[in-house]
Amino acid sequence: MIFPRRRCLQLALATAAASVFSYAASALDYPTRPVRLIVPVAPGGGADIVARLTGQWLSERLGQQFIVENRPGGGTNIGTDMVAHAGADGYTLLLVNLTHAINATLYEKLNYNFARDIEPIAGIIGVSNVVEIHPSVPAKTLPEFIAYAKANPGKINMGSAGNGSSSHMAGELFKMMAGVNLVHVPYRGQGPAMTDLLGGQLQVIFATTPGTTEYVRIGKLNALAVTTAQRAEALPDVPTVAEFVPGYESSQWYGIGTPKGTPAEIVEKLNREVNAALVDSKMKARLADLGGTVLPGSPADFAKLIVGEIEKWGRVVKFAGIRAE
Secondary structure (H helix, E strand, C coil): CCCHHHEEEHHHHHHHHHHHHHHHHHHHHHCCCCEEEEEECCCCCCHHHHHHHHHHHHHHHHHHCCCEEEECCCCCCCHHHHHHHHCCCCCCEEEEEEHHHHHHCCCCCCCCHHHHHHHEEEEEEEEEEEECCCCCCCCCCCHHHHHHHHCCCCCCCCEEECCCCHHHHHHHHHHHCCCCCCCEEEECCCHHHHHHHHHHCCEEEEEECCCHHHHCCCCCEEEEEECCCCCCCCCCCCCHHHHHCCCCEEEEEEEEEEECCCCHHHHHHHHHHHHHHHCCHHHHHHHCCEEEECCCCCCHHHHHHHHHHHHHHHHHHHHCCCCCC
């Protein structure tokens, strides 16, 4: 049978419309199966804690499991590369943090381009880093620690969650501005670094507040200062670094991203649910206990934050001559 040309065109348009409708309906029904939330660092650190709180919230709200999966290595690049090349269907998400902004300059060649390949969904919280030292270090205040470090150049080990991590960059900025020589020891995540700090193999770390403030409260570590411009709610009696080193400021932040090209309906749905968590009284209390300040807003707001951080820390990386190891 031969169809008139107009009839063929009508059939083609109907088929295309049905396909689009089916795709949109699928996005609106999201999620229909478990979702992976990739954390590109080792378990036990701030990123891991924030991811698990967020994953639990999304699981309860959306009726499917949001499974937190740690993929450490390569300064977050192994896990990030995995997400960047995953299907853009909303079933593989990324726990985004400051390290991603730093890596944009730190690494000359990557298998992905963060700005091109990752779609920002929502910010979650911003947190301070804390200058924490092992009790064996003879210092009770930040000025005393600076004096001790200047008297012992190259003899103090400074742990970090990895090369280019927020703890590393906060420490490098401190070294530069305070004029001290600390030996950087990178780990595959904050958790392993904290283990060695507690064991005395490290003397200092610029750790993010989630997962570390409890060690300060029970006296296993001494907190000398926080790195944000204002004091942290979780540690109100701890001064800021800027009170002794004018102009110093550094902070970590966390959010959610997904492969570029993920349907806008899915991005908006996840953004809406994350923002709902940030105004929930119980969730806000849990995040506040971690020393976090919530970061509500649209996907565009989170994207703007990331762009600004890429520019800021790009200047620090270049000025300090930091290279990926």
